[in-house]
Amino acid sequence: MSVTTTTHLNFRGQAREALDHYRSVFGGRATVVTYKDMGEVRHEDEADWVVWGEVTGDNGFHVMAYDVPSQLPWDQGTSSYFVSVRGEDTDEVTALWEKLVAGSTVVQPLGSSPWAPLYGMLTDRFGVTWVLDVTAPYGG
DSSP states (O other): OOOOOOEEEEESSOHHHHHHHHHHHHOSEEEEEEHHHHTOOSSGGGTTSEEEEEEEOTTSOEEEEEEOOTTSOOOOOSSOOEEEEEESOHHHHHHHHHHHSTTOEEEEEEEEETTEEEEEEEEOTTSOEEEEEEOOOTTO
16 A cells, blocks of 8 residues: 655635646646536635646646635645655756746755755745755765
8 A cells, every 4th residue: 555645735716826836837737626617606706716726747746726715714824834845856856946936935045955965945926835855865
């Protein structure tokens, strides 16, 4: 039996924009189902909000997202989660960083660290904090 973990991001009206952005950075396919598609519209201005969405890439990238409807409580929170993207290739991770950094606030610039040959942290325009790094063998 195997288990996979997928980050699931909650938004209020920005899920589609965020998924489109992440697809443009990491590649892959976006799948979006709206409240209108499900026949679950409670507020007309939320009809096109995402009730279920994901981006799945051939490179292993996978993120899910949805828009929390206004009748439910939602708080974006502060540092309540990070999304970690790890790779083995410095050029690949650097290219992802360069796409993701646009419009973001850099928390830790991309560079070497004591635990990884390449590591960086940023918070994007959707309030999601990303950690990108190149994996290193343990003990080295």
